[in-house]
Amino acid sequence: MIEQIKGKIKVLLEEYYLKEYNLELSIAVEEPKKQGLGDISVPVFAAVKALKKPLPECVNEVVEIIKNNIKEVEMINPTGGFVNILLNKQLLSEQIIKEVVSQGSNYGNRHFGEGKTCVLDYSSPNIAKSFSIGHLRSTMIGNSLKLIHEKCGYKTVGINYLGDWGTQFGKMIVAYELWGDKDIIDKDPINELTKLYVRFTNESKLDPSLDDKARYAFRQVELGDEKYLSLWKWIREESLKESKQIYDLLNISFDSYRGEAYYNDKMDAVVAELEAKHLLKEDNGAMIVDLGEDKVPALIKRADGGSLYITRDLAAIFDRMKDYNFDLALYVVGNEQRLHFEQLKSVLTLMGYDYGNRISHVNFGLVLQNGKKMSTRTGNVVKLYDVLEQAIKIAYEAIESKNPTLENKEDIARKVGVGAVVFNDLKNHRTLDVEFDLNQMVKFEGQTGPYLQYSSVRIASIINGQTFDVNNMNKEIMLKDHYFELVKSISQFGAVVERACVERLTSIIAKYLLSLAQLFNKFYAIERINVEDEQIRNTNFALASCVRTILNEGMRLLGIEYLDRM
Ligand code: ARG
Numbered sequence: 209m210i211e212q213i214k215g216k217i218k219v220l221l222e223e224y225y226l227k228e229y230n231l232e233l234s235i236a237v238e239e240p241k242k243q244g245l246g247d248i249s250v251p252v253f254a255a256v257k258a259l260k261k262p263l264p265e266c267v268n269e270v271v272e273i274i275k276n277n278i279k280e281v282e283m284i285n286p287t288g289g290f291v292n293i294l295l296n297k298q299l300l301s302e303q304i305i306k307e308v309v310s311q312g313s314n315y316g317n318r319h320f321g322e323g324k325t326c327v328l329d330y331s332s333p334n335i336a337k338s339f340s341i342g343h344l345r346s347t348m349i350g351n352s353l354k355l356i357h358e359k360c361g362y363k364t365v366g367i368n369y370l371g372d373w374g375t376q377f378g379k380m381i382v383a384y385e386l387w388g389d390k391d392i393i394d395k396d397p398i399n400e401l402t403k404l405y406v407r408f409t410n411e412s413k414l415d416p417s418l419d420d421k422a423r424y425a426f427r428q429v430e431l432g433d434e435k436y437l438s439l440w441k442w443i444r445e446e447s448l449k450e451s452k453q454i455y456d457l458l459n460i461s462f463d464s465y466r467g468e469a470y471y472n473d474k475m476d477a478v479v480a481e482l483e484a485k486h487l488l489k490e491d492n493g494a495m496i497v498d499l500g501e502d503k504v505p506a507l508i509k510r511a512d513g514g515s516l517y518i519t520r521d522l523a524a525i526f527d528r529m530k531d532y533n534f535d536l537a538l539y540v541v542g543n544e545q546r547l548h549f550e551q552l553k554s555v556l557t558l559m560g561y562d563y564g565n566r567i568s569h570v571n572f573g574l575v576l577q578n579g580k581k582m583s584t585r586t587g588n589v590v591k592l593y594d595v596l597e598q599a600i601k602i603a604y605e606a607i608e609s610k611n612p613t614l615e616n617k618e619d620i621a622r623k624v625g626v627g628a629v630v631f632n633d634l635k636n637h638r639t640l641d642v643e644f645d646l647n648q649m650v651k652f653e654g655q656t657g658p659y660l661q662y663s664s665v666r667i668a669s670i671i672n673g674q675t676f677d678v679n680n681m682n683k684e685i686m687l688k689d690h691y692f693e694l695v696k697s698i699s700q701f702g703a704v705v706e707r708a709c710v711e712r713l714t715s716i717i718a719k720y721l722l723s724l725a726q727l728f729n730k731f732y733a734i735e736r737i738n739v740e741d742e743q744i745r746n747t748n749f750a751l752a753s754c755v756r757t758i759l760n761e762g763m764r765l766l767g768i769e770y771l772d773r774m
Contacts, residue, residue, distance in 0.1 A: 209304045210696065211703045212297070213280060214248055220277055221250070223269065229257050246292040247696070248284065250274075253289050257755075262465025267291055301686035301695040305747075306678050308698060308754040313761045316702035316707070321362030325532050328354050328364060330540035331462070332453075334371030335447040336380045338402055339454055339581050339592050340646070341575040342542050348633050349572055350540040351460050351767045352714045357536075358426060359765060360709045365532050368451075369524065372444050376405075378426030380443045381436065382418060383408040397446040398453065402591060444469070451594065457596050457626055459769065466527075474523040475515050483616055487558055499554045506551040529563065538712065541572045543639065570712050573641040575633075582644050595646070600625030602650045603658070609774060610652075620774050624658050625650060631657030634766050635718040647745075655722055657768055660759060663725035665774045667756040670737050676750050684741035690731050694751060697724050701758050705765070714766060721762040724744040728755045 214237040220484040225231045233254055240249040255266045268287045274281060274293060280303075284295040308315045330350020333343040354364045365661070383404040384393075392398040412418040417514045428436035448465075455461065488495050493511030508519050528534060539549055556564040575582045593750035604621035607614060614620065632649035636642055652658045686692055700720070708716040737748040 209300060209307065209699045210247060210295070211699065213278060217248065217250060217274060217278065217293075220273055221255075224245075224269075224273055225255065225258075227339050229259060229291065229431075233258055240290070240292050241331055243274045245287065245290075246283070246294040248293040248294070248295065248314070251289055252291060252556070256289070261290060291720070297695075298686050299681035300699075301692060302678075302681060302683055304695050304699045305681070305750050305754055308757055309311050309678050309750060312350050312757055313764070314360070315757065316705050316761065318360040318702060318706050321357060321360040321704070321709070324362050324535040326354075326357045326362040326364050326536040326538065327367060327532050327534045328357075328538045328540065329367045329369050330354075330538075331451070331460075332369040332371060332467075332541070333451050334374065334376060335451060335747050336372075336374075336376045336401070336443055337405065339450050341592060341595075344454070345572055345575060345633055346540045346542070347455070347460060348767060349459065349570065349638055349714060350538075351458070352630075352634055352717075352765060353538060353540065353570065353709075353712055355765045355767065356705060356709045356717070359705055362536070364466065365528075365534075366462045367405060367464045367466065367528070368462040370448070370465055370469075370738060372448075372467040373469040373472070375426050376423055377429060377440050377443060378422035379408045379412075380405060380422070380441050380447075380771075381418075381429075382421045384439070384443070393446065397712070398450045398591075398593075401447055402450070431740055437605070437770050450591075453593055454596065457593070457622065458630070458767065459626075460767065466524075468520055471520045471523040471527070472515075474527065474628055475519045478519055478522045481559065482555075485559055487555075497555050497558065499551060499558075504547060504551070518548060518551055518555070520527075525552070525556070525567070534563075537567045538570050539568070543571045543573055545569070546571060568712070570638070572638040575644050576641050579643070586608035593721050596626060596629060596644070599646055599650055600630050602646060603628065606650065606652060608657075613773070614773060620771060623769040623771060624661060624774060627661055627763070630766060630768050631660065631718060634714040635646050635722070635754040637715050640714065657763075658774075660721055660725055661771055661774060663729060664756050664759040664763070665771050666732075667728070667752050667759075670732075670752055671749055671756070674738070674749055676746040676753070678746065680743055681747040682751060683746055684742070685747055690727075691747075691751070694727050694731050694755065697727050698754050698758055701762070717762055717765055721759060721766075724755060724762075725759060728752070 216318055218235050218237045221235045222233060225233045236251060238249050238251065240246055250270055252263065252266045252270055255270070256263050259266060270291045271284050271286065274284060274291070280295050280300050281293055283294040285292050285294070328350050331343055331347040333339050347544065350366070356367050357364050380401065387407060388400075388404055408418065408422075425436060429440045452715050482497060488508065489498055491505070494507060495509035496505040496507055498645050499549070506518050507516050510516060525537065528537065541549070546569060549567070553564040553567055556567070600621050603625035604617060606619055607621055607624065628650040632644070633642055635655060650658060652662050686695065704716055704720045708714060735748060737745075737752055739745050739748065763770045
């Protein structure tokens with residue numbers, strides 16, 4: 209609501225300057241820098257400069273326009289080059305509360321994405337290797353960004369660009385042929401395949417000829433040898449189960465699983481097109497695209513004829529353009545692939561396609577454990593699934609000790625444990641490394657997912673089925689600071705969602721939810737909700753219910769499940 213008023217002031221002033229002075233100004237409507245100056249602040253410097261008029265005159269113009277057009281204004285007080293506006297808290301609060309109550313989870317929806325399609329490439333694990341913690345990050349960030357874009361009106365397509373092609377399959381085939389037993393694998397594919405992979409990794413350190421065998425085996429797959437190809441198919445199917453197990457825990461699904469293998473027969477066309485456009489150059493037997501001085505050239509084809517990552521991604525982006533005609537293509541991939549995505553964009557531009565600027569690498573940092581890069585891949589058999597199970601177990605124990613008679617403890621513990629891991633990841637600026645400390649992230653207080661879930665559950669138990677009438681609230685009480693602060697925070701939700709979408713930062717929502725929960729908990733420490741006075745009671749219940757609506761919707765956007773009880 210405050211955002212809407214800000215927007216209205218901006219439009220009013222810009223239209224005024226255009227009509228009155230034929231000037232196209234962009235007016236920034238802000239929040240006052242200092243507390244106590246009001247709710248909205250309009251800087252007048254730009255107008256002074258453009259109009260070449262004295263400051264007081266410019267200020268007066270702005271004051272008049274606002275006074276005559278914005279009914280929610282209580283008081284206007286100019287200080288220096290700013291016009292500060294104090295809003296009518298009673299009127300405003302009532303409007304905001306009514307809006308949230310009537311819109312429910314649709315509150316905060318944005319429309320700027322309507323008519324547009326956003327494709328998101330995320331998770332994309334290299335199957336036949338263990339699902340890595342980096343891929344988990346990509347999964348969680350991608351899933352949340354997909355939901356955020358949907359809230360802003362976009363049509364979205366979630367693509368899991370599976371790494372289902374590569375020498376890891378050669379390794380698995382060799383390991384299977386040497387030590388594998390189909391019956392055992394069929395009984396417990398995920399664990400047995402992991403064991404084989406780990407054994408291969410360990411033994412190949414002692415016997416490097418195993419790597420040659422793996423390369424040979426994968427070459428046979430590439431050449432289409434029937435036996436090897438069917439082994440590849442089988443291993444692909446079985447290894448995918450590990451990823452699916454994790455997606456089930458996270459409650460995540462994809463619109464497409466079109467992975468690297470799908471593009472095998474679509475790369476020749478890419479190479480031919482590059483050739484026809486005279487972009488290919490030979491370099492020691494390999495084929496490259498020169499991207500200009502002091503730029504690393506893009507390697508399109510290896511000297512031995514093997515195809516490369518970027519060539520496949522070119523084939524994939526053409527495919528996505530054809531199928532989805534996207535306005536935005538996001539790749540949620542770690543920081544270390546920055547160069548790759550820069551090259552992808554450059555090659556597209558050189559090829560004459562104008563949609564390079566619709567592509568964006570949504571990069572992220574490492575996951576650390578005790579300050580060191582966390583690895584679930586080699587040597588040890590620690591699987592990510594087990595790590596998630598561990599989080600769920602810690603959550604279960606916490607619930608057991610707090611609320612032993614709770615029903616459905618398993619299901620609730622899954623939501624809390626997973627929510628804890630997700631929130632721990634999404635609360636920080638994604639380009640930074642995150643520390644992975646299970647005990648810390650499953651705590652019910654502090655900056656955690658369970659804290660948010662708990663705050664929402666607490667409100668549910670306060671409201672506990674009580675009804676309230678928003679047409680019979682006490683408006684004077686909204687003047688109290690702790691009331692109005694809460695209402696103001698609620699009203700910021702839509703703007704927060706918008707910023708998270710535009711900047712592709714889940715942390716903006718995560719931090720906002722924490723501060724909203726804290727504000728409410730502070731409020732609850734001061735006020736009793738269920739009071740005698742009917743109007744105050746209505747106001748209190750309505751306000752609490754608004755906070756829960758937004759906490760839940762915010763958690764949903766992050767991919768965290770909310771609860772009624774815990
Ligand atoms: N499978 C790749 C990896 O683990 C990530 C794929 C990212 N997506 C893409 N279109 N390149 O490194």
